[in-house]
Amino acid sequence: MARRVAIVGTGQTYHKSHRLDVNGREMINEAVTRALEDCELTIADIDAIVIGNMDHFEAINYVDTWSVEGSGGYMKPIMKITTGGTTGASVAIAAHYHVACGLFDRVLAIGWEKNSESDTTAAIITCSDPIWDRFSYSGAIPSLATEASAYMEQYGATQEDAAHVAVRDRTHALNNPYAQMYGRPVSVEDVMASSMLAYPIKLLDVCPRTDGACAVVFAAEGVAEKLASKPAWVHANSVRHAATWFGDVDYDSGMLSLQRASAEAYDKAGIRSPADDFDVAELYLPYSYAGLKWIEVLGFCGPGEGPRFVRDGHTDMTGKIPVNPSGGVISTNCIGATALLRVAEAAVQIMGKGDKRQVPEVKKALATGFGGCWWSDVVILGSERPD
Numbered sequence: 001m002a003r004r005v006a007i008v009g010t011g012q013t014y015h016k017s018h019r020l021d022v023n024g025r026e027m028i029n030e031a032v033t034r035a036l037e038d039c040e041l042t043i044a045d046i047d048a049i050v051i052g053n054m055d056h057f058e059a060i061n062y063v064d065t066w067s068v069e070g071s072g073g074y075m076k077p078i079m080k081i082t083t084g085g086t087t088g089a090s091v092a093i094a095a096h097y098h099v100a101c102g103l104f105d106r107v108l109a110i111g112w113e114k115n116s117e118s119d120t121t122a123a124i125i126t127c128s129d130p131i132w133d134r135f136s137y138s139g140a141i142p143s144l145a146t147e148a149s150a151y152m153e154q155y156g157a158t159q160e161d162a163a164h165v166a167v168r169d170r171t172h173a174l175n176n177p178y179a180q181m182y183g184r185p186v187s188v189e190d191v192m193a194s195s196m197l198a199y200p201i202k203l204l205d206v207c208p209r210t211d212g213a214c215a216v217v218f219a220a221e222g223v224a225e226k227l228a229s230k231p232a233w234v235h236a237n238s239v240r241h242a243a244t245w246f247g248d249v250d251y252d253s254g255m256l257s258l259q260r261a262s263a264e265a266y267d268k269a270g271i272r273s274p275a276d277d278f279d280v281a282e283l284y285l286p287y288s289y290a291g292l293k294w295i296e297v298l299g300f301c302g303p304g305e306g307p308r309f310v311r312d313g314h315t316d317m318t319g320k321i322p323v324n325p326s327g328g329v330i331s332t333n334c335i336g337a338t339a340l341l342r343v344a345e346a347a348v349q350i351m352g353k354g355d356k357r358q359v360p361e362v363k364k365a366l367a368t369g370f371g372g373c374w375w376s377d378v379v380i381l382g383s384e385r386p387d
Helices: 024-038 087-100 120-125 140-155 159-175 188-193 256-269 290-297 306-311 335-351
Strands: 005-012 048-052 078-080 106-114 196-198 211-220 232-240 280-282 364-371 375-382
Touching (some): 005 024, 024 211, 087 106, 087 335, 087 364, 087 375, 106 335, 120 140, 140 196, 159 290, 159 306, 211 335, 232 335, 256 290, 256 375, 290 306, 335 364
Parallel strands (some): 048 078, 048 106
Antiparallel strands (some): 232 375, 364 375
């Protein structure tokens, strides 16, 4: 029987567009040190490490061994995971299973990216089919623009509707000193006036490029309770990779991978009414239109109801289900760490350590990861140890 597992410590860097003061390993160590301090452990207490990034972005091979001086993984079991934008959540899920299976008691999960030293577009282009996809899907923006256009045509959503999502997340980021966009408020007018990248996506509709790292400590039941006064227990997780090429995606329907991953995770965790059952959600929303369509896929509201749900304030800090109190991906995007940050921030909310970004009395939290050819990961955390 699988053991129950909880998150007992989290740590992250102060995220910037350029961290010229550190190299990648030093940046990783900042997050690791903070995570260990959070649960009063030393690296000697860690049994194993799971680490991930988009290794072909920085052109670093065997990042698991390359990073040992930063991760602290010398003479420890290490697993490397790279699954596109979902990498961080995949790292978290793998770390969870490392503990749940009984192999280790304390596992350190690490995600990182130094985007200032990488060429993400060049790397993503190589993932596209050279005949059918590369001309039209040369990088992340075109495929997102395709989805946004299809959603607007189907439901009559507007560019202003999407702008409200960008404003919400960057407003939340004002309470998170770790966020790259900390101290940079924007208005709907600012978003609408920003440069057009690929219709209907404008500059302020999308996430930045970030240097940063995140680390999370997972511990087994019987150990977790001794390390944290309020552990964030893993209630469920699920992974779905539903398409091979960008052109395989049906942009007129809900995102298939997120539908399937959330349905499985909800069933495991006993979630019946997501907007009512969750107290907070940290969602991987790489651009503003995702904050309209994907909350529908997750069951927060019905098809086509996302714009009204957001405009009515239901996803604000004081709303029915606060979304991205951290500021989300639109405020920080260190790609290999981005989805792990969603899990870490959800855990922070459960543990009551969110400071100015804390939502009161969080008992159940949702985190998601997104990447690759519209792949999805879902993690559900709770304040109570699951049955």
